[in-house]
Amino acid sequence: MIPRLKHAFSIKAVLRTLLVTSVSAQVGTAAILMLISAIRDRNKKQRHFPHIDLRExxxxxxxxxxxxxxxxxxxxxxxxxxxxxxxxxxxxxxxxxxxxxxxxxxxxxxxxxxxxxxxxxxxxxxxxxxxxxxxxxxxxxxxxxxxxxxxxxxxxxxxxxxxxxxxxxxxxxxxxxxxxxxxxxxxxxxxxxxxxxxxxxxxxxxxxxxxxxxxxxxxxxxxxxxxxxxxxxxxFIDLHGNDALRLTFPIRDMYIEAINKAEHSILLSNAYFVPDGSLLDALKEAAHRKVDVRILVPWTSNHVVTDWISRSYFSECLEAGIKVIGYRHAMLHAKTCTIDGQWSTVGTANMDRLSSLGNYEINVEIYSSEFAQQMERLFACDTADSIELTAETWHRRPWYTKLSEHILNPLRFMM
The missing domain is CATH 3.30.870.10 (Endonuclease Chain A)
Known part of the structure; x- marks a missing residue:
């Protein structure tokens, strides 16, 4: 009995040590990133960005x-x-x-x-x-x-x-x-x-x-x-609102249903791209169907830790054939999508777990080819001078970047 007890206690001690080490590494990495971000933001000059006028x-x-x-x-x-x-x-x-x-x-x-x-x-x-x-x-x-x-x-x-x-x-x-x-x-x-x-x-x-x-x-x-x-x-117009108290989250389902119907193109702009497994799978499956899937995210957002967690998805997206584009002119805070020149959504929900399965959010869903054409024009303006990643260059990023992403990976489920 005594050797078994000692063995049980040793396993618990090892697991406890691993947990403390993992959490410490996450906290330390996040703290370093936030410090670097604060220094960067202190010296950053706000600048204007290209935008277009759209008619009613x-x-x-x-x-x-x-x-x-x-x-x-x-x-x-x-x-x-x-x-x-x-x-x-x-x-x-x-x-x-x-x-x-x-x-x-x-x-x-x-x-x-x-x-x-x-x-x-x-x-x-x-x-x-x-x-x-x-x-x-x-x-x-x-x-x-x-x-x-x-x-x-x-x-x-x-x-x-x-x-x-x-x-x-x-x-x-x-x-x-x-x-x-x-x-x-x-x-x-x-x-x-x-x-x-x-x-x-x-x-x-x-x-x-x-x-x-x-x-x-x-x-x-x-x-x-x-x-x-x-x-x-x-x-032509439908409203979807998340209700946390009633545990109803129709915006996420709206996205998945629309993505699953896509035949030609998906143009997605989102401030914080931290999708859950079902959303990510829907996007990857669309790319496998030869749908032109493009995701526009801020290259540098106002939440540096979220940026790094978001980037941990990029390899998987690029390997699936999804185009990942970084907006570099300003903080991109949009939450929009347009599909096949027919369907569009504009609203408050980010593509992360807090918005998908947590916060009170509201999006409007629009069935209109004329409105979708405007959304496509806006996406073209936003991506005209942006950073488009390639699998080759992304896989060559520094080892310490990959390590930081790996350390922060478990935080996906909190974002």
Whole structure:
């Protein structure tokens, strides 16, 4: 018995040592990368990037306007706010304490004092570094929720309660809506490459009702929104929203279904490419069917550890025939895809596990060849002067790069 006990204890000791060593290596590698990133960012100059103007298109009963430059988007969002007659619903993961952030607050406060019902949601965790004075200084006439999912001791043991509100929405009078990747802040207005969409028409009512449903779940009963927008089926535009509390994540399924139907091309742009096995398999199988699969990611994002974890997928993608392209002009924050010149999606969900199976997200799905042509034009603009990897050059990257990727690999399941 004693030798067996000693043997059991020795195995436990070895496993414990291996675990501690692995975790220490991951923490150490991540710390070094973040330090290097901080030094790099301190000396980096923000610069503008190529972008194009796209005209409004008609899709069914709705008019759609695609944005790829924040200043244009913010101008039209503020114009929509200024022309509101009845209601303004606005939701943002991040809301910066800067010129753009204050500009939105000022316009919203003016409309609230005029009698327009203004409702604001932003994520408390996403704005941890934003000064409390900014977050607490919204006009009293504005209805406000600082969303936090964990607000009791019992929530700590419920994994559903760790989901963040990562949605970015603006809906005015139930008729004009904005949805996409843009948060609110001056940096995003000029120096981040992102994608957003304006919808004018009956499809906005569905987005408005999505906001109302989320608000009423999170607010006190005496502050509920009583207005109801009638939902309807639209053959050209559909809305998909992740609901962490109900464990429903239709955006991931939407992507997989669309990728599985692809016959000619898949043009995917995403800020944080850390797909789960099913998503990655769907992309690889499409490439094996000779579909032209192209993935555009930021060559240097605002999360250096995620960059390195994302790059650990590149070898597998390249070997499967997927083209991997690095955007180098700015931080690429878009979350879009267009397939076969027919199907497109624009929204808030990244292609990582936090968005696929965690956070509250929202994407719009569009069936329109005219809109898909605009998405293809935008993708062509973004990839005109970017870095396209080849299997040969990627496999020749330095050994210490490969080692760092290998060390960080286990963190895939947390991203």
């Amino acid at each position: 298109v008609q899709v069914g009963e709705n008019r759609l306007q695609l944005y790829c430059y924040g200043e244009d988007l913010y101008r039209d969002m503020l114009d929509a706010i200024d022309n509101a007659k009845e209601s303004i619903y606005i939701e943002s993961y991040i809301w910066k304490d800067d010129e753009a952030g204050w500009n939105f607050k000022t316009h919203l406060a003016k409309k609230a004092t005029e009698g327009v019902e203004v409702y604001v949601i932003f994520d408390r965790f996403g704005n941890l570094v934003v000064p409390h004075t900014f977050k607490s200084s919204f006009d009293p006439a504005i209805h406000l929720i600082q969303y936090q999912s964990v607000d009791s001791v019992g929530h700590l043991i419920d994994p559903r309660r760790y989901a963040l509100d990562h949605r970015k929405l603006l809906i005015v009078d139930g008729h004009t809506s904005f949805i996409g990747g843009y948060n609110i802040g001056s940096l995003y207005a000029s120096y981040w490459r992102d994608t957003h969409l304006r919808i004018q028409g009956p499809a906005s009512a569905e987005i408005a009702q999505s906001f109302i449903d989320f608000w009423n779940r999170c607010s006190k009963k005496n502050n509920a929104i009583t207005h109801h927008y009638q939902r309807r089926f639209d053959p």
